[in-house]
Amino acid sequence: MTNRMSWKNLLSQESKSRRGRNKSINNNDLRTEFEKDYHRILISASFRRLQDKTQVFPLDKNDFVRTRLTHSIEVSSFAKSIAQSISNRLINDKIDEEFTQEDAGFISDILASAGLLHDIGNPPFGHFGEDTIRSWFNEKLDEITIENPVTNNMQKLSEILTPQMCEDFKNFEGNAQAIRLVSKLHFLIDENGMNLTYALLNTLIKYPGSSLEINKKSGDIKDKKMGYYFAEKDLFDSIIEETGTLNKKTGKISRHPLTFLLxxxxxxxxxxxxxxxxxxxxxxxxxxxxxxxxxxxxxxxxxxxxxxxxxxxxxxxxxxxxxxxxxxxxxxxxxxxxxxxxxxxxxxxxxxxxxxxxxxxxxxxxxxxxxxxxxxxxxxxxxxxxxxxxAIIKMEITAHNIISFFLEHFMNSVLYYDTPFNEKYLKGVDKRFLNIISDNYMHIYRYYTEKYIKNNEGESEEKLFAYKLYLRLLLVTDYICGMTDTYAKTLYQELTGII
The missing domain is CATH 1.10.3410.10 (putative deoxyguanosinetriphosphate triphosphohydrolase like domain)
Structure with missing residues (x-):
């Protein structure tokens, strides 16, 4: 067997910007770091948007039917109940002497938050939206060509991007998008997003591997899908090291135990x-x-x-x-x-x-x-x-048409953005589509582009161009995933002239 994971590490209260920080700066705030996580989630715009995202029945007018918001609240409640029962067994039956009453409170708070967040990265129209994004990229990455300013040749997107970058889009996954969203896309105070604890983030990572490590035939549930994008590799590495799910001797990465409960x-x-x-x-x-x-x-x-x-x-x-x-x-x-x-x-x-x-x-x-x-x-x-x-099949086709339309036009608008060929190719309606993308997402793209260039001085022009292109494609999927069902439908109708 591999080394046993420790709750001391698994319940790490550290985060990207909270690491090593003096937690007693505000003596009037008696909340634990996990309770702060919960409050950050509740007041976030992304959490509120779940009220207008599909669970099963898209754009349903029956207020009894669940949305992603009500589903997430239910998952949060079930997860917390499971955590409380397990804590009771671990402590009262003396199953794990390391597990304390304080830990019991921690895992309840973590799972309550994880339940609220587990679907937050999903695009509009639920799993229909995910399927459309995956199928679109599986077709288009080998089809779309652009002029590469480094080689001055026309190349397929799949020839410019690295294999992992390509697989990120071909295997697009709401779970990976959730990690990206909470860590980067909530750019309100700084670049750390919601600045959630590593324990919570690791609980959310159902599949602790990259898009190159997917193996549906392995027999291990953690290999079924990917858990993070290449863009979040550094964050993922920090999470697994801090929480102890990385076995440094063998290099094996384990699922966080709380992920099973979520x-x-x-x-x-x-x-x-x-x-x-x-x-x-x-x-x-x-x-x-x-x-x-x-x-x-x-x-x-x-x-x-x-x-x-x-x-x-x-x-x-x-x-x-x-x-x-x-x-x-x-x-x-x-x-x-x-x-x-x-x-x-x-x-x-x-x-x-x-x-x-x-x-x-x-x-x-x-x-x-x-x-x-x-x-x-x-x-x-x-x-x-x-x-x-x-009825569901009809809505599935509708969702496919709407998201495919957005992917087609927004992708055309970003292919040459921020390149020497911007003026040559970015014209007419493509330029107008670029202007529709919110300023917040554009700022995030520019911030992480500049940060990557700064941190990778001496990198080849070819690799820099590939990464910038990768971030521009993520810019589009980020924007689409941030849409609610109603917003996506309304914007589609407006842009296609459907009254």
């Missing part, structure tokens, strides 16, 4: 919420839910049988003469199912504790529990009845 809370929230929202919108019936949970048995505790619980809640509603017994049954069962899954996640974390702390655990927390099949069946039902429905 992931479980997310699975609980969306696997149950999608069913409830789908039922409310008549995509799913009581019979649909009963059919998929009926085969599930709980030999260890028959009283926790999912099907029996669902039937019981309906019978109880009928006995009490409720107007809509099936609605009561489904909504009451959702609460039961959430508690059922929380208990599974807690038990799994405790049962696999040493493996997790050694960075050896490769699965999600439901893998060896009774909840595994339940989560799978709930997701399957949502996929069949909701995600493949005609």
């Amino acid at each position: 992931e479980a809370a997310d699975d609980i929230a969306y696997s149950t919420a999608d069913i409830e929202d789908g039922f409310k919108k008549d995509y799913i019936t009581y019979e649909d839910l009963a059919k998929i949970v009926e085969p599930l048995k709980n030999e260890e505790n028959p009283s926790l049988c999912c099907y029996q619980k669902l039937v019981y809640y309906k019978e109880r509603a009928i006995e009490k003469n409720y107007e809509k017994p099936e609605m009561y049954a489904v909504q009451r069962w959702i609460i039961f199912a959430q508690g059922y899954m929380i208990n599974s996640a807690v038990s799994s974390f405790i049962n696999n504790y040493e493996s997790i702390m050694h960075g050896e655990y490769k699965y999600d927390l439901f893998e060896e529990t009774n909840s595994k099949e339940l989560v799978k069946r709930l997701k399957g039902l949502a996929a069949k009845k909701i995600y493949r429905s005609f």
